[in-house]
Amino acid sequence: MKLFSRYWVAITAGLVAMIVGLCGVSSQQSIAASNDQTAIRIDKVPNLSSGFIMGADTSTLISEENSGVKYYDLDGQQTDLLTILHHNGVNYIRVRVWNDPFNAKGQGYGAGNADIDNAITIGQRATKLGMKVLVDFHYSDFWADPGRQIPPKAWQKYNVDQKAQAIYDFTTDSLTKLRDSGVDVGMVQVGNETTGSGICGVTGPDEYKLFAKGAQAIRNFDKNIKIALHFTNPEKKDTILGYAQGLAENKIDYDVFATSYYPYYHGQLSNLTDVLKTVADTYNKQVMVAETSYPYTLDDTDGEPNVIKTTSDVQPAGYPATPQGQAHELRDVINAVSAVGPKALGVFYWEPAWISVGGTDRTTNLSIWEKYGSGWASSAVIGYDPTVTTTNYGGSQWDNQALFDAKGHALQSLRTFKAVYTGINEQLPDPMLPQPSMTVKSLLKNPSFEDSDMSMYQLKGNISLSQNNPKTGKNDLDFYGDDDYQADASQTITLDPGTYTFSPNVQGGATNALSKLNVYVEINGQRQAVLVPPLTGWKHWVEPKLTFTLAQKKAVKLGLAIQSNAKSWGSTDDWILTRVASDTEASHESASNGNVSDSGKEIISSKPDSNSLAEGSQSSVEGSKSGSTQMDTKASIKSAESKSPKKTNSDKSLPKTGETILLTTSLLGVLLVLLGLVGLVIHYKQKAKL
Known part of the structure; x- marks a missing residue:
């Protein structure tokens, strides 16, 4: 009977261990928040x-x-x-x-x-x-x-x-x-x-x-x-x-x-x-x-x-x-x-x-x-x-x-x-979050401003090359003014017939009702533009999309125009220009939509692309340390990236010791249950022989 009880103890202990392990895994985020001596x-x-x-x-x-x-x-x-x-x-x-x-x-x-x-x-x-x-x-x-x-x-x-x-x-x-x-x-x-x-x-x-x-x-x-x-x-x-x-x-x-x-x-x-x-x-x-x-x-x-x-x-x-x-x-x-x-x-x-x-x-x-x-x-x-x-x-x-x-x-x-004076556990993997890819595909020259040669861009007003706020890589264009200001960045490029989408990435804050940012294309001296969605804080990137059609090969000017209030700030990076339709498709598209073509018609849109607007609306304004209304200017004039991108992979992270322990506990529970069951089988066989 003692032997029989021992097997049931093993089974019970195993089941308890399994339950503890499984429950622990499901609440790992909470456990990770505590001090588990990892x-x-x-x-x-x-x-x-x-x-x-x-x-x-x-x-x-x-x-x-x-x-x-x-x-x-x-x-x-x-x-x-x-x-x-x-x-x-x-x-x-x-x-x-x-x-x-x-x-x-x-x-x-x-x-x-x-x-x-x-x-x-x-x-x-x-x-x-x-x-x-x-x-x-x-x-x-x-x-x-x-x-x-x-x-x-x-x-x-x-x-x-x-x-x-x-x-x-x-x-x-x-x-x-x-x-x-x-x-x-x-x-x-x-x-x-x-x-x-x-x-x-x-x-x-x-x-x-x-x-x-x-x-x-x-x-x-x-x-x-x-x-x-x-x-x-x-x-x-x-x-x-x-x-x-x-x-x-x-x-x-x-x-x-x-x-x-x-x-x-x-x-x-x-x-x-x-x-x-x-x-x-x-x-x-x-x-x-x-x-x-x-x-x-x-x-x-x-x-x-x-x-x-x-x-x-x-x-x-x-x-x-x-x-x-x-x-x-x-x-x-x-x-x-x-x-x-x-x-x-x-x-x-x-x-x-x-x-x-x-x-x-x-x-x-x-x-x-x-x-x-x-x-x-x-x-x-x-x-x-x-x-x-x-x-x-x-x-x-x-x-x-x-x-x-x-x-x-x-x-x-x-x-x-x-x-910090001696270092500890420096052999562990780099504990940084994976960084986004720095590969940017665009028909524009130097779309992420990483090349030292910036001669293909025309910069006017309060905008300049910087290393403070890149979305990818090291460089970006920053804009800011202590007083109300204007700025413009553009590149002129010759394109074959077709339909194109131009989508520069923009982030920033502290703008007000006087602020107006436009992404634009100029064809034959005529400008088509879409508004940049509201800038809601540092690293809350928005990507307004402007689509235009060319019926013939032509030089076009693509850019970002900024008219903004004092103390507003921001940056732009990764100017993506892609061709989305051939010249044959473009001719049909040009006849059926409201986008500007090289016929010279001008369209100024007050609304950005719906996708970019949705992206902007998902961003939230940062607050400062002193509360929900501590959403002070500290929270609205934040910018720049905190570290140069590190080479990290999704599998390059610290050992999840807590998860490992819980998984081990679960496996141990399974083993104890199996041992208990085996013991019961042996016990009943021996009893049958008697």
Whole structure:
């Protein structure tokens, strides 16, 4: 009987193993989002300075802890967050400071209720661990970024000079409180992402008065504190370098030129290095990345939809949305900054611990976010920030980009800060997403602008050859203007009789009702054109299609005409010209459709090809880190590619250890069942003999 029971135990165990394995395989995406101790590859960064800043912004820490969030180290032990970060190589903590993030009833605005008291509490804990503190003054009561720089409530009626003095006084007073509390302040930011919307609601030449006064306050307080100015959108090279030049021309006293860099928004890493190196070499300033992050999963873990949530969102960056992809992104950003040389200061990871305060039920979490300010915005901010409404306030939209999973367990990507000095598992395959094919077939000469000879193109106005935003290859044509502008790119080519389709690829953003982009063909001096579909963000490529017919061999001019509003931007690449019908077919087609032929009739179409319009409508506008209305200019002026295309194949990926374990478990279950059945057969045979 014991033997009989043993066989049934084997069968039962096998069935359980099979069920566990099969269920596990079906939920592999969720398992992949957790920290399953899968081997991770982190490449060594050559010649990395031992004093390189490995920073983290933890501004929501107190609100998260008050909301009941706990953090666990890589060994699974519950530990203080800053201790975990410090043990894994983080040596600098960044905290944002808002002037008065509370309404008249004392309710916090959310996102950490990041006032000076919050900064002091976090700063004291960091200082005790031997880490320095970067104080990030927004000079606002809530989020300040390229899309909005709302002055504090108390400064709403101030003129420029009054705001400048208020910045001086607030900076001095805050630094005094921090010093008196024992916080080791090593660096201070005068403003946050002061691109596009300026600083404290001031743009243009007057904003330099505010930079100057903030810098003066820091220098007068303590000459040993580094003064940082923080911009963003390094892919807008002319714009960001224009700020560096403006700072020099206005004789602003500062030490560090900082930028944000998010690879799904901000272009190629080679461009990031080039921009920072240009600033370092030209103006003798230290440079750094003040913010970067990347998703470890595309899952929503708290019921508040995330800013980066689809495969198409991460495809432009080239990294998978896994802890491995996250680690590789952080490593590559560190490498890009380090490559600047001696003036390279460091990199800060943005909000690595801003995770779910509970489960995935938004309704349950909402009361916690409201009470402790652990969501991106609370209802209390409605009325101060016009982008926050009764329908969009809520939780973290960045939780899937933390270095901790939804339960607070450290991910393997947290090892990156230390591992970049030595490298680990560098023998594993290249962990990048497969890149699209770079082969472009077109009747046009140099259709992807890869050849150095561009003489076949005529470029007019605000459009030029660039390496910032290619769809394929390395080159593209970029267009942008600080003021309303026009641009035109074209190529003239002689074609045989037939019907042709011309379809250049275009992407961009920040356009408005005044913007008008046309794809056109000129035949006998007459122009036919179709509108380019709306440009909805970086790497959201649209491909308008224009069809035309030639009854005889003729030279035609094909091009892209741009008339657009100030600050709008975009690029074009891969100009595809194909012949879709012969001259015989073309004669019938010309007689029966409305397309222009070489008879000279002109047609201006207000609608693009239906296929290209559908493609454009499927794109979604990117949002920024501070919420669904954090769809600031950062989100609308993103461009460029984050990495040069790598030679990767679909079968060249990291071992799916979790899937392998689950499959092995299933197979083991099958084996146990078979063994149990065999044992039963033997048992009954032996019993029959008796």
